[in-house]
Structures are given as structure tokens and as C-alpha cells.
Amino acid sequence: MPQADLLAILPIVVLSAWACALLLIEAFLSGRAKAAVPWLAAAGLLAALALVVAVPPPVVSAYGGMVEVDGLGRFLEALFLLAGTLAVPLAVDYTRRQGIARGEYYTLLMFSVAGMMLIAVAADLIVVFLALELLSIPLYVLAAFAWPRPESEESGMKYFLLGAFASAFLVYGTALAYGTAGSTNLRVILASLQAGQADALIVAVAAALWLVGLGFKVAAVPFHMWTPDVYDGAPTSAVAFMAVGAKAAGFAVLLRLLLIGFPMAANTWAPIVGVVAALTMIWGNVAAIAQTNIKRMLAYSSIAHAGYLMVAVAAGSSVDGAAGAVSAALFYLLAYGITTIGAWAVVLALERSDGTGTSLDDYAGLARRRPWMALAMSVFMLSLIGVPPTLGFLGKFFVFGSAISAGLVGLAVIGVLTSLVSAYYYLRVVVYMYMRAGEPEPRAEVWLTAAIAATAAATFFLGLLPQPLLDLAVRAGLSAPIH
Amino acid sequence: MQLTFPLLSTLIFLPLVGILVLLLVPGRRTSLMRWAALLTTLAVLAVSLVVLASFDPENPSLQLVERHLWFAVAGFRVEYFVGVDGLSILLVLLTTLLMGLAILSTWTAVHERVREFMIFFLLLEIGMVGVFLAMDLFLFYVFWEFTLVPMYFLIGMWGGERRMYAAVKFFLYTMAGSILMLLAILWLGLEGGSFNVPDLIARAAIPAGTQFWLFLAFAAAFAIKVPMWPLHSWLPDAHVEAPTAGSVILAGVLLKMGTYGFLRFNIPLFPQASLQLAPWIAALGVIGIVYGAAVSYPQRDVKKLVAYSSVSHLGFVMLGLFALNAEGIQGGLLQMVNHGLSTGALFLIVGMLYERRHTRELDAFGGLWKVMPLYAALTLIVALSSMGLPGLNGFVGEFTILLGSYGSEALGSPWFAGVAVIGIILAAIYILYMFQKMFLGPVTQEANRTLKDLHWREVVTLFPLIVLIFWIGLYPAPFFNLMSASVNRLVETVQVAALAAH
Numbered sequence: 001m002p003q004a005d006l007l008a009i010l011p012i013v014v015l016s017a018w019a020c021a022l023l024l025i026e027a028f029l030s031g032r033a034k035a036a037v038p039w040l041a042a043a044g045l046l047a048a049l050a051l052v053v054a055v056p057p058p059v060v061s062a063y064g065g066m067v068e069v070d071g072l073g074r075f076l077e078a079l080f081l082l083a084g085t086l087a088v089p090l091a092v093d094y095t096r097r098q099g100i101a102r103g104e105y106y107t108l109l110m111f112s113v114a115g116m117m118l119i120a121v122a123a124d125l126i127v128v129f130l131a132l133e134l135l136s137i138p139l140y141v142l143a144a145f146a147w148p149r150p151e152s153e154e155s156g157m158k159y160f161l162l163g164a165f166a167s168a169f170l171v172y173g174t175a176l177a178y179g180t181a182g183s184t185n186l187r188v189i190l191a192s193l194q195a196g197q198a199d200a201l202i203v204a205v206a207a208a209l210w211l212v213g214l215g216f217k218v219a220a221v222p223f224h225m226w227t228p229d230v231y232d233g234a235p236t237s238a239v240a241f242m243a244v245g246a247k248a249a250g251f252a253v254l255l256r257l258l259l260i261g262f263p264m265a266a267n268t269w270a271p272i273v274g275v276v277a278a279l280t281m282i283w284g285n286v287a288a289i290a291q292t293n294i295k296r297m298l299a300y301s302s303i304a305h306a307g308y309l310m311v312a313v314a315a316g317s318s319v320d321g322a323a324g325a326v327s328a329a330l331f332y333l334l335a336y337g338i339t340t341i342g343a344w345a346v347v348l349a350l351e352r353s354d355g356t357g358t359s360l361d362d363y364a365g366l367a368r369r370r371p372w373m374a375l376a377m378s379v380f381m382l383s384l385i386g387v388p389p390t391l392g393f394l395g396k397f398f399v400f401g402s403a404i405s406a407g408l409v410g411l412a413v414i415g416v417l418t419s420l421v422s423a424y425y426y427l428r429v430v431v432y433m434y435m436r437a438g439e440p441e442p443r444a445e446v447w448l449t450a451a452i453a454a455t456a457a458a459t460f461f462l463g464l465l466p467q468p469l470l471d472l473a474v475r476a477g478l479s480a481p482i483h
Numbered sequence: 484m485q486l487t488f489p490l491l492s493t494l495i496f497l498p499l500v501g502i503l504v505l506l507l508v509p510g511r512r513t514s515l516m517r518w519a520a521l522l523t524t525l526a527v528l529a530v531s532l533v534v535l536a537s538f539d540p541e542n543p544s545l546q547l548v549e550r551h552l553w554f555a556v557a558g559f560r561v562e563y564f565v566g567v568d569g570l571s572i573l574l575v576l577l578t579t580l581l582m583g584l585a586i587l588s589t590w591t592a593v594h595e596r597v598r599e600f601m602i603f604f605l606l607l608e609i610g611m612v613g614v615f616l617a618m619d620l621f622l623f624y625v626f627w628e629f630t631l632v633p634m635y636f637l638i639g640m641w642g643g644e645r646r647m648y649a650a651v652k653f654f655l656y657t658m659a660g661s662i663l664m665l666l667a668i669l670w671l672g673l674e675g676g677s678f679n680v681p682d683l684i685a686r687a688a689i690p691a692g693t694q695f696w697l698f699l700a701f702a703a704a705f706a707i708k709v710p711m712w713p714l715h716s717w718l719p720d721a722h723v724e725a726p727t728a729g730s731v732i733l734a735g736v737l738l739k740m741g742t743y744g745f746l747r748f749n750i751p752l753f754p755q756a757s758l759q760l761a762p763w764i765a766a767l768g769v770i771g772i773v774y775g776a777a778v779s780y781p782q783r784d785v786k787k788l789v790a791y792s793s794v795s796h797l798g799f800v801m802l803g804l805f806a807l808n809a810e811g812i813q814g815g816l817l818q819m820v821n822h823g824l825s826t827g828a829l830f831l832i833v834g835m836l837y838e839r840r841h842t843r844e845l846d847a848f849g850g851l852w853k854v855m856p857l858y859a860a861l862t863l864i865v866a867l868s869s870m871g872l873p874g875l876n877g878f879v880g881e882f883t884i885l886l887g888s889y890g891s892e893a894l895g896s897p898w899f900a901g902v903a904v905i906g907i908i909l910a911a912i913y914i915l916y917m918f919q920k921m922f923l924g925p926v927t928q929e930a931n932r933t934l935k936d937l938h939w940r941e942v943v944t945l946f947p948l949i950v951l952i953f954w955i956g957l958y959p960a961p962f963f964n965l966m967s968a969s970v971n972r973l974v975e976t977v978q979v980a981a982l983a984a985h
Binding site for chain 1: 554555557599603624628629630631635636639640645647650651654655657659662663665666669670672673698973
């Protein structure tokens with residue numbers, strides 16, 4: 001029933017349509033009125049968010065099974081919209097002072113969010129691929145948005161090349177799966193596997209190729225090399241969105257693909273995911289120690305957090321632990337997302353218009369100059385370490401809990417030990433802010449400050465009162481149709 | 484007893500009121516900030532005395548219990564569950580008492596960023612009191628880790644020259660242990676479906692092999708905090724660099740969180756592993772006793788000397804606890820309080836001198852008795868208490884511990900007590916040596932001639948500690964009464980496990 005199909009993806013449709021419209025509107029707005037574009041974009045994102053929350057999809061499976069709008073999908077859609085909405089106030093003043101305030105920024109942002117939302121509900125490899133390109137291509141452009149600054153161009157180029165490379169793996173994996181199962185639909189592949197029609201080995205190879213491609217997207221070791229360079233060179237406001245959105249999108253696919261699509265291959269891929277998780281946690285955290293530039297440090301930190309999320313994915317391979325692991329991963333994504341956007345917002349506030357101001361030395365003395373901003377940054381750092389009572393602590397608690405229930409005690413031990421390593425470099429930021437003298441020049445822009453305050457409050461208070469978020473994550477994890 | 488009024492929650496969270504007031508005090512009114520903090524800690528002390536008044540020492544169970552569901556997920560539920568019993572009441576009182584005295588000691592010592600200092604201090608109080616009252620493992624862990632944060636800032640922002648190094652070392656060391664405990668907590672919670680400590684103890688369903696590993700994971704967190712030899716190397720750095728008030732709380736309360744953890748969690752949750760490992764823990768305790776005392780002696784920095792003496796004293800506590808009999812545990816618990824009083828007082832005393840002379844080198848002093856007689860007399864009392872002179876508190880604790888460990892079935896050998904006695908002799912040597920170098924003989928340096936004797940505020944700071952030093956030394960019965968019922972029940976738990984193992 002086409003009407004029901006359309007209703008199922010209504011938020012995505014509304015957002016895309018509004019993005020197209022905004023592109024035209026912006027062209028016709030005169031100079032001063034262009035300042036309204038960011039807020040029009042935010043309105044569109046919020047409207048889509050309202051639709052996600054308020055309008056339940058009439059069907060779970062739409063377009064002949066190409067999309068599945070289940071709890072998992074809805075949760076992630078909301079997460080992406082939230083990240084997109086937060087990215088607007090982060091960008092408004094920043095792009096202006098960097099001299100890159102152009103309306104396309106927000107249109108690209110909205111298209112990328114639309115792609116992420118589509119990936120959250122995609123149940124067909126072709127749709128996944130389509131959505132992945134829809135979310136990635138705007139991000140490549142955003143990374144290079146500060147042209148003609150060479151760092152930004154380099155960043156965009158690197159991101160594009162490696163992204164295209166990763167896409168190739170995905171296409172190849174899709175082709176193999178299609179070749180043996182005769183379909184790109186996840187459930188059909190599953191059924192033909194179970195019926196013994198498809199070759200399990202080829203499906204396993206396809207899964208491995210998808211793992212490689214998605215490893216690039218989520219920045220898991222050993223496919224992470226692009227991350228520090230891209231994060232370093234791209235406009236910081238775009239990085240804040242990228243670090244959360246693109247990573248969560250990659251995990252959306254991983255969760256759905258590996259938990260639903262290829263359960264037969266679980267025995268082969270679970271150890272591989274475990275190894276990737278361990279490597280990612282270890283290398284991300286160890287390499288972050290050596291960084292003196294906060295953008296690069298946060299880049300490695302984002303790699304490390306991909307590792308913790310991978311732990312949940314590995315834990316999801318055990319049949320009875322799957323729902324719990326998905327909930328844990330979703331909660332972790334949310335915790336990581338809120339905290340990370342907040343931390344990047346502080347980086348934005350300290351970055352100067354010539355792109356400097358991102359070294360750790362520039363944070364010296366921040367506690368005296370802007371005590372509340374330093375406090376907020378400390379909350380983010382503690383949350384990223386996983387110190388209670390913050391959201392980050394709860395995220396790690398549930399992820400390691402899922403690992404322990406799945407019998408992956410080794411991964412949990414590596415997880416906590418690398419968290420200890422991470423404490424060293426996150427605390428260094430606090431040391432600079434509170435214990436060294438300096439004269440930082442933080443911005444006091446209203447929207448940026450509001451975003452910092454909101455994310456810091458959320459990081460702390462949702463850590464104290466997590467029940468509502470937990471309920472959401474648990475419901476999303478349970479309603480995901482898992483083998 | 485008021486059952487409806489959340490007395491313990493008030494006790495834990497009352498400092499929040501003080502923090503709010505501190506945030507509202509205008510910028511330069513530093514003395515107002517000090518008063519706000521002091522009055523807050525005094526109010527907390529008053530509440531803790533109300534808790535004491537409504538505490539029934541005959542009852543071995545948790546009292547003044549408050550339980551609310553915090554959050555629940557598919558596998559398990561986490562509760563806000565606080566309660567007090569004989570194992571924790573004295574430590575709570577010690578904390579609330581030392582907090583007020585520590586704030587008093589900062590009156591002239593802290594001038595920079597007073598507001599932040601006091602806020603961190605009050606946050607620390609929330610964490611510490613919470614640790615002693617939390618009866619849900621998750622809640623406990625939250626308070627436990629939370630205490631790291633304010634202490635980290637206190638050392639790092641108001642500490643000595645190497646403060647940043649010391650602060651980070653403190654944080655990383657302590658966290659290294661607690662994350663392993665976190666995994667053990669997760670395992671327990673997932674297995675039992677709840678983090679509720681009394682329930683987990685009552686289930687007593689953990690197989691001996693698993694107990695062993697869980698015991699070690701918990702012990703990692705607590706042994707670093709105590710600190711037990713050979714995990715003590717963070718302690719001298721943290722103590723020496725911390726501001727006086729920080730050292731007082733660090734030695735007086737934070738270290739007790741470690742020994743308390745063994746008492747509250749390791750022994751009742753993993754009784755078989757405790758029995759199995761008791762000789763090992765006691766051996767490490769005894770090594771700590773002798774090592775701490777031996778290393779204290781050659782120290783040139785008085786604060787470092789006192790810091791190392793803590794390693795020795797806490798070795799005694801561990802020896803007592805893992806005697807696993809009523810005498811040993813009671814002695815250990817009392818010795819925790821004693822150490823908090825004497826070492827807290829010693830750090831206050833060192834701080835008072837440091838404020839006057841800005842050095843803590845032993846060689847910089849000599850003949851201070853002539854210049855500061857009152858200071859010298861009070862120091863002598865505290866020093867004698869620390870080395871365990873009969874009639875003062877240290878003796879009662881150490882004697883009971885030796886009694887317990889001598890006859891302990893779990894340890895199985897009187898040699899532990901035998902070697903530990905060496906520690907007492909060494910303590911007499913290093914403490915008397917320190918006292919002699921500082922106070923006796925002629926005044927060796929000109930700068931020392933003009934030192935002022937104690938201000939009345941400083942006397943007030945030390946006075947309550949001196950009173951308690953004498954009180955426990957001369958008439959310890961009321962203190963033992965508070966703990967005996969709960970300790971006896973704990974010992975029964977261990978005995979049941981011992982029988983089950985045979």
C-alpha cells in the first residue's frame with residue numbers, strides 16, 4: 001500500500017523536501033535575510049524529529065521489505081535528527097567568523113541527516129548503499145567547505161578518496177551476496193541461507209567485505225587512518241556532526257546487517273569483530289596520548305569509542321545477549337553523541353578565525369577566564385573517560401555488561417584497561433584548563449554557549465536519571481526483529 | 484527514631500546546600516565563603532550526631548535504611564539504597580568530624596580561588612559519606628569514583644610544586660584498581676539480577692573458584708586505596724603535594740575507604756576466598772607495617788614521613804581485618820578511626836608549621852619546644868598516640884589487632900603478630916627521632932626564633948582530636964559497643980562459609 005509506505009518514511013521525505021526547498025529559498029533571499037537560513041534548517045530538522053516521535057509508522061516493513069521502520073530505526077532516526085539539530089547552533093557563528101557562512105552548509109547538513117535516517121531503516125543492501133552515499137557525499141563537501149584553505153581541501157579529498165574506496169568494498173560485498181542468494185534483501189538472503197540455497201562461505205565473505213567498508217565509515221582500526229587528518233583539516237563545526245552522525249550511521253548498518261542479515265555467519269564474524277574491537281580500543285587510546293592538538297586528540301578518541309561500540313556488536317553475536325547488546329550500543333551511541341558534540345562545541349569556542357587555537361596550550365587558564373565553560377569541558381572529558389555519574393559511565397557500564405553476559409570477559413577487561421589509558425589524555429585537557437596559567441580567548445557566542453550548556457547538563461543529569469533514556473534504548477533493542 | 488525522614492540522604496546531600504550558597508557569595512568575600520563552608524560541615528556533623536543518637540548498637544543490621552528504585556533494565560535493577568550499621572557508623576562520624584577541622588585548617592592557608600576550593604571540598608564530603616552509606620554496589624561505585632574528581636582538583640590546583648604530576652598519578656592509580664572492581668560488580672549484578680549488597684550476601688551462591696577472582700578484582704580497587712604494599716607508591720606523592728586539608732582528608736578518610744571496602748564487600752561477599760587468601764593479605768599487611776616504618780625513618784620531609792607511616796598503620800588495619808575473628812576486626816575498625824585521628828592531627832600539625840616557615844625539612848627545625856611550647860606539647864600527644872603509647876588511642880587498636888591475629892584460625896600462625904610487633908618498635912624509633920629533631924635541643928636556626936605559638940583557632944582545630952585520642956585510649960568501650968553487634972554477625976558469616984567449605 002503506497003500510502004502506508006510513504007507514511008513510514010515520512011520524516012525522511014519531509015526533511016529531504018525541505019532541504020531542496022531551502023536550497024531554492026536561499027538563492028532568492030537577499031543579503032541580510034540569508035541569516036535566517038540556519039534557523040529554517042533547524043526548523044526542518046525539528047519538524048522531522050517531531051514526526052519521528054509523534055507519528056508511529058503504520059507498517060514496519062515498507063516498500064516490499066526494502067525499509068523496516070522498527071524501534072531500532074526510529075531510535076536512530078531521532079538520534080541523527082538530534083545531532084543534526086545541535087549541529088546548527090554550532091555552525092552559525094563559527095562559519096561566519098571563519099568566513100564560510102554559506103547557505104549550502106545547512107542544506108548539505110540536512111541531506112546528510114536524511115541519508116543517515118534512511119540508513120537507520122534500510123533492510124536492503126541496495127538501500128543501505130544508497131543511503132550511505134546520500135549521507136557521505138554531503139560530508140565530503142562539508143569537510144572541504146573551508147576552501148581555499150589547503151587543510152580543508154586536503155581533508156575533503158582524503159575523506160572522499162577513502163570513502164569511495166570503502167564504498168567499493170560495500171558494492172563488492174553486495175554483489176557477492178546477490179550472486180549467491182539472488183537478492184539484496186537482508187531477509188531474503190537470510191531465508192535462502194537457511195534453506196541452504198545460498199553458499200554460506202560466499203555470504204561470509206560478503207559480510208567480511210561489508211565489515212571492511214563499514215570499518216572505514218566508523219573509523220575502526222585498521223581502517224581508521226583517515227580520521228585524524230580529516231578531523232584536523234575540516235571545519236570544526238562539520239567535524240562535530242561527522243564524529244557523531246557518520247559513526248552512528250555506520251553502527252546502524254553494522255547492528256542491522258550483522259545481527260539480522262548474516263546470523264549464519266555469526267560464528268565466523270564474531271571473533272573478527274572482537275579482534276577489531278580490541279585493536280580499535282587499544283590503538284585509538286594509545287595513539288591519542290601522543291596528540292597535542294585537541295582536534296587530533298578527539299579524532300583518536302572517536303576511534304577509541306568506535307572500539308567500545310564494536311564490543312557491543314561482538315557481544316550481540318550471542319543469541320540470548322543480542323537484544324541487550326543492541327540496547328547497550330544504542331545507549332552508548334546516545335551518550336557518546338551528546339558528550340562528543342559538547343566537547344567539540346568547546347573546541348569551536350576556542351578556535352581562532354585563522355584556524356589556530358586548537359593546541360592544548362591554548363586551553364591553559366580557561367578555568368579562570370570562563371569557569372563554566374571549563375566546568376562543562378571537564379564534564380565532557382570525565383564522561384568520555386567513563387567516570388560516574390555521567391552518561392559516558394553508564395554507556396560503558398552497559399556495553400561492558402553486555403560483553404560479560406555474552407562471555408566476552410577478555411574484551412571487557414581490555415575495555416576497562418584502555419579506559420584507564422584514556423583517562424590520561426582526557427585529564428590532560430583538565431590539567432591545562434585548571435592547573436596551568438594562560439590567557440585563552442574563548443568566544444562568548446550565544447548559540448554556541450547554549451549548546452555547550454545543554455549538552456553538559458544532559459551529560460550530567462541524564463547520567464543521574466537515566467531511566468527514560470534506558471527505556472527508549474531497551475524498547476528499541478527489543479523491537480528490533482532479531483534472530 | 485524517625486522512619487519517614489530521610490536522615491541519611493540529608494547527611495549525604497546536605498553539602499549541596501553549602502555549595503549553592505558558595506556559588507551565590509559575591510566574588511571577593513572570601514571569609515564569607517570560609518564561613519559558609521565551615522557552617523555546612525558543622526551542620527553535616529550535627530546531622531551525623533543525630534544519626535548516632537538514633538542508632539541502635541544492639542542491632543547488627545542496617546538501620547535508617549532508605550530504598551528507592553533508581554533505574555532498572557532488562558537484566559538487573561539498581562537501587563538508591565543507603566543504610567548504616569556498626570561497620571560504618573564510626574567512619575561516618577570520623578568523616579564529618581575531620582571535614583570541619585580540615586576546613587578550619589584552611590582559614591589562613593588557602594587564599595587563591597577559595598570558592599572553588601570549598602566547593603570541591605564539599606563535593607568530596609558528599610562522595611565520602613556516600614561511600615560509607617551506600618548499600619547498592621552500583622551506587623557505591625558511583626560515590627567511590629566520584630570522590631576521585633574533587634580530590635584530583637584539590638591536589639592539582641592547590642598542591643605543591645609537583646602537583647599536576649601527583650594529581651594525575653593519584654587519579655590513574657586509583658582508577659586502575661576501581662575499573663577491575665567495576666567488572667566484578669557487573670558480573671555480580673548480572674548474575675544476581677541486583678546490586679543490593681545484603682541480598683547478594685544472603686544468596687551466598689558464588690562458587691569458590693569464582694569467588695577467588697571476584698575477590699581479587701575488588702581487592703585491586705581497595706588495596707590501591709589502602710594502600711597496601713606494594714601498591715602504595717602513589718601515596719607519598721599525593722600526600723606531599725596535596726594542600727594540608729587535602730592530606731588530612733586523604734589520610735583520615737580516603738584511605739579508610741579502602742579498608743572499609745575489604746570489610747564491607749570482600750569479606751562477607753566472598754567469605755571462602757577471604758579465608759583462603761587471609762594469610763596472603765595479612766602477609767602483605769605485615770610487610771607494609773615493617774616497610775612503611777622502615778621507610779619513614781630516613782625521610783627528611785616531615786610530611787613524607789607521616790605519609791609513609793600511614794602505610795605502616797594501615798598494614799595493621801589489614802592484619803586485623805583478615806584475622807577474620809571478632810577481636811581482629813574490631814581492632815582493625817578501631818584502628819581505622821585511630822589512624823584518622825592521629826594522622827589527621829599530624830598532617831594538621833605539619834601544615835601549621837609549614838604555614839609559618841614554608842618548609843617541612845627536618846633539618847630546618849630544632850629546639851622548637853622553647854619557641855612554641857603549646858605546639859610542642861600537642862604534637863607530643865599526637866606523636867605518642869601514633870606510636871601506640873598505652874593510655875592513648877593507638878595502643879588500644881594495635882593491641883586488639885595483635886590479640887586477634889595472634890589467635891586467629893584463619894591466619895593459622897602467631898608469626899604474623901610476632902613480626903608486626905617489630906613495626907611498633909620501629910614506629911617508636913621514627914616518631915621519637917622526628918620529635919627529637921624538631922623540638923628538642925637548642926634552637927639551631929635564626930628563622931625559628933621568632934615563630935609564633937599556636938593561634939586559638941589552631942588549638943580549636945586540634946582540640947577535638949586530642950580529646951578523642953584520650954577518650955579512646957582510656958575508655959574505648961563505647962566505641963567497641965557501637966561496632967560489636969555488626970562485627971559479630973560478619974564473623975558468623977565467615978564461620979558459616981568455613982564450615983561449608985569443609
